[in-house]
Amino acid sequence: MNPSNKVVDILLVEDNPGDVRLTEEALRESGLKVNLRVVRDGLEALSALRGEELSVPPAHPDLILLDLNMPRMDGRELLGIIKTDDRLKRIPVVVLTTSAADQDVERAYELHANCYITKPVELDRFIDIVHSIKGFWLSVARLPDSSHP
Secondary structure (H helix, E strand, C coil): CCCCCCCEEEEEECCCHHHHHHHHHHHHHHCCCEEEEEECCHHHHHHHHHCCCCCCCCCCCCEEEECCCCCCCCHHHHHHHHCCCCCCCCCCEEEEECCCCHHHHHHHHHCCCCEEEECCCCHHHHHHHHHHHHHHHHHHCCCCCCCCC
């Protein structure tokens, strides 16, 4: 369990501005101290995780929330890269996407996603999902120390 005073680093990989706003609001409502870094696609996420932007230190988040369907590099490709990179593979990745397709679920778990959640269309349900993610991944589950890649 994370102590309540610990700031949790989350990398949100999401190209839909509406879903970004909903996630930000749900996390704010949760009362959790969160440092949320948002990137719009897999290439931006990889750049952030590898520290390729000189003005910003490399991201080594406690948790990655990953959409699958994005431009340039989609979530499947990014997930495959993360889970085969020795420095990144221990970071829990929660796939949070609109796809309910069985082949997407199966492929995500083949690529070692830690969890797969289909985004609901209803606002209240979306907020409930984000609260559930916070409740389990950031309050119940014990995560590796993100300061030691």
